[in-house]
Amino acid sequence: MSIISKQTLLRMPYYLEHLKEMHKNGETVVSAPILAQHFGYTEIQVRKDLASVSSVQGKPKIGFNISTLIVDIENVLGYQHLNKAVLVGCGSLGHAFLGYKVFSEYGCEIIAGFDANPEKLGSFGDKPILGMNTLKEFCNKEAINMGIITVPAIAAQRVCDQLVDAGVKAIWNFAPIHLIVPDGILVQNENMAASLAMLFNHLNALK
Amino acid sequence: MSIISKQTLLRMPYYLEHLKEMHKNGETVVSAPILAQHFGYTEIQVRKDLASVSSVQGKPKIGFNISTLIVDIENVLGYQHLNKAVLVGCGSLGHAFLGYKVFSEYGCEIIAGFDANPEKLGSFGDKPILGMNTLKEFCNKEAINMGIITVPAIAAQRVCDQLVDAGVKAIWNFAPIHLIVPDGILVQNENMAASLAMLFNHLNALK
C-alpha cells in the first residue's frame, strides 16, 4: 500500500463495483490481467492500481483475494463510516440529490438542505430544508465538513463563502463556475457543461 | 486555432462563464494574466488555452476581444445548435435531469425519457416518458446520437447496449460502472462515487 495518485483514486469506484459483482457470483480471487481485460485497461496499469491500495501483496500465478481487495478499496474511498454533508440550493437538482439514496452507498449522507428562498423551507422527504441564516450554527453543531452546492452560477460564490465561514473543508460544486476559496479547502467540480463538451466534441468529430 | 487537448476542453466552460460575466459588466478585452489571476492558473496555461481556441491571435499589450472569444468558445463547445438527447432511467436523478433547464444552456436538449417500468410511462413536465421497446424507433426517427444513462448500476450495461443498437454514438453515463461499448462510441462517465472519493480523501488527510 503506497501513496495513491489522483487518477488511480478515480478508477477505484469502478474496480469496487466490479469486484462486488464477482464476489456475488461466488468468485474468490482475481488477477490483474482478468480485470484489465474487463475494463480495457493495460495489465500493468491494473497491477499498479491494485498494488497501491491492497493491504497484502498479490500472489504470483494466483492474484488477489477479492474480499480483501473490496475492504481495502472501501477503506481508501472512505466508506468505513458515513460522512455527513449539507446541500445548498434546493432546486430540481438539489431535490434530486436530497432524495437520491445511492449517495449513502458511497459513504455520503446529506443530513439537511438549505435554501435562500423562504418558500422552499420545510422539508423534502425525511430531510429538513433550512434557511441560510441557520447554516453556520447547524454546521458547527453537527460537525459538518462537507458541503454540496447546487445553486445557479450567479449565487455559487456567495454560497461557497458561507460554507467556508461555517467551517466546511470540502465542497462539491455543481455550478459551472470557478470558486475562489482559501488554502486548505478542496473544491471538487462536477461540471456538467464540461462533460457535455466532451460528448459534443466527439459527435462533431464524426461528421 | 489548433487541436484542443482534453484538459483544455474541460476548462473551457469555466472561461466561458467568466467571460460572459465580464461582458455583462461592459468589459471588452481580456488578457491571459487577468484570467490567470482569477482562476489561479498560470499565465502560460491560460495563454495556451486561449491560443488553442481563439479564431484570431491575441494582441500584445492588449489581449483578446471578449465577444470574439465567447463566440469561439461556444463553437468549440458545440453550443451553435441544440444537440438532442434521450435519457434512460426516470428515477429521482432522471426526473431531475428531465426538469433541469440548465442543460439547454450547454447545448443539450433532452427530448424524451425512457423507462423499463410501465408505471413510470407517460410524461414528466413537457417531456414524454416512453417504454424501452420504442427506444430504437424513436432514436432513428429523431436522429438522436446522444443518450444519458441514469439507471442503477445493475441495469446500466443492458441499457447501454440498447442505446448503441439504437444508433447512439455518445453516452453520458451516471451509473458507477464501466460500460463496454464498440469502437467509435464515446462513454463519458460522470462518476459521483469517484468525486466523493476525492472529497473524503482530502478530509481524511486533514485528520
Add this chain to the structure above:
DNA sequence: TAGATTGTTAATCGATTAACAATC
C-alpha cells in the same frame, strides 16, 4: 520444473511550466 502472475526499474507520452524572442 514450467509458466503465469507478481513487483520493480526504465522509457514514453501528454500536459504543464519555464525561458525567451516578437510585437504593438
Add this chain to the structure above:
DNA sequence: TAGATTGTTAATCGATTAACAATC
C-alpha cells in the same frame, strides 16, 4: 522608445506503458 503581453521552443512533471527479474 519602454513595457506589457503575445506566441514559440525547451524543460519539467505526473501518469502510463514497456521491459524484466522474482516467485509461487
